[in-house]
Amino acid sequence: MLAIHPNARTTPAVRAEIARSPEPSGVLAQRFGVSTETIRKWRKRGPADCQDRSARPHKLPWKASAAERAVVCAxxxxxxFPLDDLTFIVSHFLPHLNRDAVYRILKAAGLNRLTPADRTRKPHSAFKEDEVGFVHLDVKHLPKLQDRDGITRKRSL
Structure with missing residues (x-):
C-alpha cells in the first residue's frame, strides 16, 4: 500500500474529487487550501491516478565515462580485489571516482559481490629462488585514459 506523503495537503479522496469537479480552479483552491497549480496537477492526472508518486530520480548521472567504467570492471x-583496495588503486589514475562511485559501477555491472570461487584464488606457484635484493613485480596494462589535465596516455598498474 502506498503511503501519503507527510507534508501533503490533500488526501487521495480529495484529489479524486478535484479531478472530477467542473468548478473553476480558483474556487477549488480556496476550498481545499492549496494553490491553483496543485488543482491543475490533480486534474491533469485524472481521478484514477490520485496516489503520491516517487520523487526518486529515474536515472542517476555517472561521474565516470564508459571507458573508465570498463577499466574499473576489468x-x-x-x-x-575487495572494494576498498580497488578504490585505493583506481584513485591513483582516476581521482574523481570515490568509493561510492566505484561501488555503483561494480553494482551496475553485477560485480559488486564476488562469487566464492573468485574469492578463493588458486595458490600461486613458488617463485624462483634468487639472491637477496631481487623484487618480483606484476604489471597490468590499462587502456589510454584522460587525466585531470586532459592528457591521454597509457597507464599501467
Missing amino acids: LRRATG
Whole structure:
C-alpha cells in the first residue's frame, strides 16, 4: 500500500474529487487550501491516478565515462580485489571516482559481490629462488585514459 506523503495537503479522496469537479480552479483552491497549480496537477492526472508518486530520480548521472567504467570492471575481474583496495588503486589514475562511485559501477555491472570461487584464488606457484635484493613485480596494462589535465596516455598498474 502506498503511503501519503507527510507534508501533503490533500488526501487521495480529495484529489479524486478535484479531478472530477467542473468548478473553476480558483474556487477549488480556496476550498481545499492549496494553490491553483496543485488543482491543475490533480486534474491533469485524472481521478484514477490520485496516489503520491516517487520523487526518486529515474536515472542517476555517472561521474565516470564508459571507458573508465570498463577499466574499473576489468580491474575487478583481473585482480579480484575487495572494494576498498580497488578504490585505493583506481584513485591513483582516476581521482574523481570515490568509493561510492566505484561501488555503483561494480553494482551496475553485477560485480559488486564476488562469487566464492573468485574469492578463493588458486595458490600461486613458488617463485624462483634468487639472491637477496631481487623484487618480483606484476604489471597490468590499462587502456589510454584522460587525466585531470586532459592528457591521454597509457597507464599501467
